[in-house]
Amino acid sequence: MKARTSGEVVERTRPKAGGPPLSGRTPAGQLVGETLWRLGVRQVFGVVGSGNFVPTAALIAAGARYVGARHEGAAVTMADSYTRVSGELAVCSVHQGPGLTNTITGLVDAVKSRTPLLVITGQTSAGSIRSNFYVDQAGLIERTGAAVEQVHRPETVVEDTIRAYRRAWVERRPVVLNLPLDIQAVDVAAPAGLATDGTGMSRVPAPTRVSVEGVANLLATAQRPLIIAGRGAVVSGARGSLLKLGQRVGALLATTAVANGFFGEDPWTLGIAGGFASDEAAELMREADVVIGFGCSFTTWTLRHGRLVNPDAVVVQVDVDPGALGLTERVDVGVLGDSDETARAILDELAARDDDGPAYPGWRTETVGARIHRYGRAQTVDPGSVHTDVIHPRVLSLELETMLPAERTIVVDGGHFLGWPVTCWSVPDPEGFVFTSAGFQSIGLGLAAAVGARIARPDRLTVLAAGDGGFLMSVSELETLVRLRLPVLVVVYNDAAYGAEVHHFSGSGAGLELVRFPSTDIAALARGAGAGGVTVRDVADLAPVAAWLEKPDGPMIVDAKIDPDVVGYWAEQDFQGH
Known part of the structure; x- marks a missing residue:
């Protein structure tokens, strides 16, 4: 997505397009996938149901790589992260109705982050407002801030798909393309070729x-x-x-x-x-x-x-x-x-x-x-702790900084902990840093973002920093990491609480039990899922991580029991704004 100056406009690069010419009569749903391939889409994330099966299968058959998520919210975040890291526009494919509604948090985050992203989703057939899957998808999408595009007729399926793709790229925003089931099923004449030369791909005005x-x-x-x-x-x-x-x-x-x-x-x-x-x-x-x-x-x-x-x-x-x-x-x-x-x-x-x-x-x-x-460029704090069975989060972060390779992709989930990896871990370049809470300040997007980042840059070690709250909120995607055998290091800053709320309301004197939880053995949970898992209460406990870094094999989950009483200075700044 690097911009290049050309006269009075800025032309944005895009994935290389191409493919065999389309011919004959083809189901409109299949043409959507084939068109996206010829436009240059090479990566698709999703959860496949009856409403999006045909276009997704067609895109994969054309040569695109498919990664199946366990939840549609994770699929859209995977696509978001992949696009940020690789610079190539990814597609997220989901079922109509609940498949689309499950994407909302990740979709809003992508909107606020201004990520060019294309979501294709099934849609109930015209007039099927009593279908269990029916929801006002166009109205729902508009409320998120994403752009809505529609396949209007079987004869316009290629034109409609190209328009949605180009809008995502040019406007730097997520675009959702609705694919009605009745239109998908109609056989239409495939065009002999597609306008894939980039005409009209971007018209950014020059400053006056x-x-x-x-x-x-x-x-x-x-x-x-x-x-x-x-x-x-x-x-x-x-x-x-x-x-x-x-x-x-x-x-x-x-x-x-x-x-x-x-x-x-x-x-x-x-x-x-x-x-x-x-x-x-x-x-x-x-x-x-x-x-x-x-x-x-x-x-x-x-x-x-x-x-x-x-x-x-x-x-x-x-x-x-x-x-x-x-x-x-x-x-x-x-x-x-x-x-x-x-x-x-x-x-x-x-x-x-x-x-x-x-x-x-x-x-x-x-x-x-x-x-x-x-x-320097980050606040220093006293690393001392009154507890003996936990590790200070800054001590943990600085030790990991010495252990991690220079070529890395750092992914940071949302939560009170986030300032320690941000301020203590270096990154090689902006593409090596994915900050999932910058747009919507959601938690729970980190695991999915780590999947997308790793697939985008397999040459770099992907390291995810997450809180216990965000990790457990999205734990279904741990199975995705294991299934794909992705060598991702996941560091869970575990304070057995929603730490931001604990520290924000600590002066109220009551109610903190609402945001505190019994200690969870996340390392055991990880091992049960087929990943590596280690509990860390002291720097010496990181020895298994050092051994894993020598030859990463599948995901490694670090259950770091951090001092729950330490308050990050970034959180104190944020509290002052409320």
Whole structure:
């Protein structure tokens, strides 16, 4: 999905399309699968029922790889994760009615994460409103924020499928294609060929001259500029241009959580902006007089509920979606355009004004550099614990950081624990980091996301960090890991509770039994399912993990009994916003 500049538009790459020409008369449902193959779809996740059997089987017969999930909610998250990591659009295939309704949480998360994704689903035949499977699927999908597309007639099945695929790619959003059963069953004449040349695949507007000049004016006079890169910057391939822009104007750099690793080890990077930033990094960010977000949405989490940005600072947002500009009242200037193209245009404008660059170093001084070096990019905490039978989550995380290979894909589920792997584990690049709770802040998506990530990048070790709540909520997908023999390391931060709620309401004096549970032997559960399983209460207990890392074979589940009384600083920041 890396963007490339071409004249006044940005053309997005896509999987290589092609295949034998379609001919003869074919059931419309079968044509859906064959069309998707010719459009370049090579990976499909799903749960197959009578309503989606034919198109799914046709896609597989054409050559696509199919991964069956145990729950439709997991299938859509697998497709989401695969697309994020691989850059190729994946398909999720589900049955009509309850099959579709089971996808809702994962679908909403993909919407909020702006993942290009295609869901194909059966639909009850026209007039069958008394069917047990009937539900207003179009209305349901619209409420999630996903786009709705429909196969209208047997004769338009190919056209309708292409339109749904292209909308997902161009608009960077999930699209759900409804496939009525009566239309699927009709034999239609297959077209001799398909329009798979990418025509109309993307038309991202170039930033206007006025917008570029306005941002250049701000940067030309800024003394402490800050550049924040989000997922949109990752997708557009803007790393090089943003590094050059930062150097040109003397800016410090930061990322949103989902763009973790984007700037690598650049010495002027403050790490992740928002709740995961240390207090010292946040203080530097608050000193910025101009803040430019490239492809980021300035959520309350990124801005620490408005406390991260100085009230007098000017905030600029660059995004390809006009509907995303200014959703937060903190944005002062909105620029419609691709992140990479906009950054390059600003650089060109600044160069035209002054080829020698600014007469001041901006923020990149020895004093600021020393501040960054002194505190690092994550909060440090006292690793001590009053309990003897549990491990401090930071101690666990730092020890694993020394054990894991550099080439890794880190997947982080939602829950109170999440800050420890995010701040303690390094990632090789943004594609090596899948943060499932960034969009909807759901828990329980991690196991499915780990499946998608591993299939997308089998050359890297996939490591999932999950809480006991999220892991047990989605434990059916443990069977998927075992069935596929995927060598995924799953680290469960087990505090026998919904930890965020425990710490949030700890001052209320009552009711915490609602969010606490008896201790669960997750390691034994994992072994019973056919995975490896080890209980960890001390660093020495990680020896079996070290042995597994030497030759990973199937999934390994680490049941880490963490100190339930330790509160992450990111959680304290989040609590302050409620």
